[in-house]
Amino acid sequence: MRTFSYHRAADIPSALEALTTPGTQLIAGGTEMVNWLKEGIESPGRLVDISRLPLTEIAADGVLRIGALARMSDVAAHPVVESDYPVLRDSLLRAASAQLRNMATVGGNLQQRTRCPYFRSDTPVACNKRSPGSGCSAFRGDTSGQAIFGWSESCVATHPSDFAVALAALDAVVVVQGPAGERRISATEFHRLPGDTPEVHTELASDELIIAVEIPRPAPHSHYLKVRERVSYEFAIVSVAAVVSLDGDTITSARIALGGVAHRPWRLTAAEAALTGVSLSDRDALTEAVALSFTDARPLADNGYKVTLAQRAAVRALEEAR
Ligand SMILES: Cc1cc2nc3c(=O)[nH]c(=O)nc-3n(C[C@H](O)[C@H](O)[C@H](O)COP(=O)(O)OP(=O)(O)OC[C@H]3O[C@@H](n4cnc5c(N)ncnc54)[C@H](O)[C@@H]3O)c2cc1C
Secondary structure: OOEEEEOOOOOHHHHHHOOOOEEEEOOOOOOOHHHHHHHOOOOOEEEEEEOOOOOEEEEOOOOOOOOOOOEEEHHHHHHHOOOHHHHHHHHHOOOHHHHHHHEEEEEHHHOOOOOOOOOOOOOOOOOOOOOOOOOOOOOOOOOOOOOOOOOEEEEEEOOHHHHHHHHHOOEEEEEEOOOOEEEEEEEHHEEEEOOOOOOOOOOOOOOOEEEEEEOOOOOOOOEEEEEEEOOOOOOOOOEEEEEEEEEEEEEEEEEEEEEOOOOEEOOOOOHHHHOOOOOOOOHHHHHHHHHHHOOOOOOOOOOOOHHHHHHHHHHHHHHHHO
16 A cells, blocks of 8 residues: 545645645646556655645636636536637547546646556556656557657657647647746647657646646637547547638638647648648648648558548548638
């Protein structure tokens, strides 16, 4: 049995103060953390419960600001999110189950860990993300669910958050607070590519708290497409968040992020540039533009199918965003 102490943070300063003690971890909704405790992925000496902090507000005043402790279900059901941010609503509603979404917070969603089966294995296997320097079982093992962009020989895992993919396409920022005050991190950059340090999952420092996410402008023409092995309660094989501005049927700007292909939401910047001026009714032109972002895809032994699947899904998501 692994023992730990439990404390409830009364306010943000005391939560930040708690993080200065080594071996301390935060718990919000607990839907990830409790699994990690059971699986031995984390074994903190002290758990600090932040779920009562005043960070649940959802405010829409041009910029949409969502407190880090807002529950996934509350965000998805917010009237402004429902009407003006369909991509965000659907990224939340297609994640996990209704019961989990009622507990899980959006801050915890961004901090969830990869679903790579080797990282989550309940018997010890080589995994640089879980045990730095031990090797990557996935690289020479089953790569069917792994990354096609941005991987290294140290780690080929993908990040599983659907919400993060929508945030990336919405040009959102993650607002964090630490001892030196607040800073803002682009949602596209918040999750780290593995490089030589796959055990560092995000840009959040160990003494920082996520306070909120901010989305600069509404995205009424947007869509979240999630391709998975079953229609509910399943992580994405590949997902796409597409946001377009339109003049009639013609795209005046496009932002596209993919999930399930890298350890961060993967923006299709070359495709986005090429899509300006393209008609949403012209599937060949959409397909050609999207293909520009796949010239540097690096599929592994078992996941070449993701290159085709992701391109087709991106075209479909653009069409649906209309
Ligand atoms: C069976 C299952 C299926 C799932 N399916 C999906 C899915 O399809 N798509 C998807 O996107 N997600 C899915 N999830 C993940 C789920 O969305 C996350 O478990 C949940 O959002 C985590 O939020 P939480 O509040 O419970 O976090 P917790 O478990 O409390 O914490 C998780 C981590 O986040 C940290 N943390 C929490 N809040 C903050 C904060 N404000 N600042 C800094 N660190 C913080 C904690 O310290 C911890 O490290 C699934 C989870 C489960 C268990």
